Amino acid sequence: MAKSMLIISRQAPWAGMSAREALDAALAGGAFDLPIALLFMEDGVFQLTSSQQPSRLEQKDTSANLQALSLFGIEHLYASKVSLIERGMETHALHLPVKVLTSEEIRSLLRTYDLVVTL
Amino acid sequence: MKFTIALFSPAHSPASRRALRFAEAVLANAHSIERIFFYREGVYNASHATVFPQDELDIAEAWTTFVKQHDLDAVVCISAALRRGLLDCNESQRYSRETITVKAPWQLSGxxxxxxxxxxxxxxxxxxxx
Structure with missing residues (x-):
């Protein structure tokens, strides 16, 4: 059976290449039909805000890549509740169907994956 | 035990040295390395263009020597490499650049x-x- 991988994305979409490269790694695994999940933590939760205007920073929108996750079979998406609250973000305003987890739930989640990679 | 070793930080980071020493320890203890994979800023470790002062550890050179010596499979993520100016012969030609910054034993791949x-x-x- 294929090993499962949880990718933890911790950077905002405008903070360099990190967010995009974490997504690329997830999508590449999805393309191979591997069991991949994504956890957005710390500034990574900013990737989940809707109505972003990346063109004002002369950047490309990552929302298309995020929407592609389901096409690549990556259905298990999680976000840290603490990180969302710290940043004043409302769960209902997120543009991806993420499951919001407490720190305790994240600890349990980490144990259920064969591999955990922070990108 | 079979290991894959991934490196996400550049040659001048402590992480690069730690990864190399870990890789050496893996082989020294009769385990094997399936693949070494450089991603994100880690792709800089494969740069042929890095120059260290003579009295400092040339970690990029140390990686190359290690990979060659043990004939390891060493892959550099191509998309991360291109946007950071790391090109092998093929990519240099493809994008009409004058420089080649990645050479064997490193392979650019997905x-x-x-x-x-x-x-x-x-x-x-x-x-x-x-």
Whole structure:
């Protein structure tokens, strides 16, 4: 059976290449039909805000890549509740169907994956 | 035990040295390395263009020597490499650049190579900042 991988994305979409490269790694695994999940933590939760205007920073929108996750079979998406609250973000305003987890739930989640990679 | 080693930080980071020493220890203890994979800023470790002062450890050279010596499979993520100015002969020609900054033993290839190696390994060990 294929090993499962949880990718933890911790950077905002405008903070360099990190967010995009974490997504690329997830999508590449999805393309191979591997069991991949994504956890957005710390500034990574900013990737989940809707109505972003990346063109004002002369950047490309990552929302298309995020929407592609389901096409690549990556259905298990999680976000840290603490990180969302710290940043004043409302769960209902997120543009991806993420499951919001407490720190305790994240600890349990980490144990259920064969591999955990922070990108 | 079979290991895949991933490195996400550049040659001048402590993580690069730690990853190399870990890789050496893996082989010294009769384990094997399925693949070494450089991603994100880790791709800089494969740069042929890095110059260290003479009295400092040339970690990029140390990586190359290590990979050659043990004939290891060493892959650099191509998309991460291109946007950071790391090009092998083929990519340099493809994009009409004058420089070649990645040479053997490093191979530029896709992220699928990371996933494939991980599936074949007992352990994935990552080094470097997120």
């Amino acid at each position: 992220l699928g190579q990371l996933h494939e190696a991980v599936q074949q390994s007992d352990r994935l060990v990552c080094f470097g900042d997120s």
